[in-house]
Amino acid sequence: MTTRIPTSALLDGLLRDADAERVTLRWLVDRLGDRSFGLVMLLLALLGAMPGASAIVAPLLAILAVQMMLGHAGPAFPRRVAERSVRTEGLARTLGRAVPVLRAIEGFFHPRWPMPFEAAKRVVGPVVLLLGLLLLAPIPLSNVPPALAIALLAIAYLEEDGILLCIALAASALLLAIAAGAVWQAMGELGWVRGFF
Template identity: 35%
Template sequence: MSDEKLSDVIEGFGEDPRPVLTVRQMLDAFDSRAFGATLLVFGLLNCLPLPPGSSTLLSLPILLLAPQIAWGANAPWLPRGVLEKPLKRDDLRGLFRRITPVLRRLEVVTRPRLGFLFAAGGERFIGVVCTLLALVLVLPIPLGNLAPGATVAVLALALLQRDGLLALLGYLMATASAALLFLSAGVVTAAVKRLIGVFSGLF
């Protein structure tokens, strides 16, 4: 495994003069950290204000990789179409510049602790939680990508740093995300019912 900090690897993606970046290139650069690092990057990208529909595209690597963590795969697998999908580097440079300082700060405060949380299926449980969060990210919910995206990023960093305290924070955030989604669904359902009632009274 490379000793290069993950934040430096990500910064390098933006500084590379080549016009396109592929997911395969990212996985190769992440080396043995590919699972956690890819979830972290795409989780952070989902936290940024992006054009409508972007969260669906950016959640696909999470949706494909998180289940593999859940079933204990040793190396990541992605379809060729995803691996070779060209991403315009000019479109990503600004995003990488925004997430790199955040990641640098997180690298300073995280460290290996509460390691028992990663034993006896602990890593797989993180995979299960991230899979469920990815299913939410795929949905075209306005501003609905922030909470689950941040949660995926926190759990991915916990996995990378073996930081059990951070994992606990991630589980708490996942619970809050689920509650927020449930509340939002309830509000939308109530609003739709009210609109139906208003319109039915007009005819």
């Protein structure tokens, strides 16, 4: 059994073989390997919690979720997006801030009740798709709970923490049930529900 490299260590060593000037999104996804889904999902979740970003983040999460359900090895972006590059220096600064935070997170969450990445993708994908739809609710701050649930799923996926994954899935199910109840109540008040009985 091979020893699993922590995500923080993987990111810490990410730029060792990078081009001195710029790196592309395709290069980053290839280097992150089986953890690319988790990191992209975490990034999108954090963006989705910001005001006004939901309309952009939700479709990207939907694309990511469908690719996870289809069992893709990593996120696939259109060529024009994949070949976009960022300055290596700027990425290094960002990673310099992110790695200590991830290292602290890894102190609490670590591989427990391990689930193979392939199986985890198929479970997490549909949930992320539904939570992404909740980001579009036209209610102030309604984007924050689903964004946090997606972030929890991403961390559980990255750290291969089955216990955290169960907690994140339970929280996601609760959010989806509350949303379904709110929609049902709204339909009832509009008189649409009576047509079903």
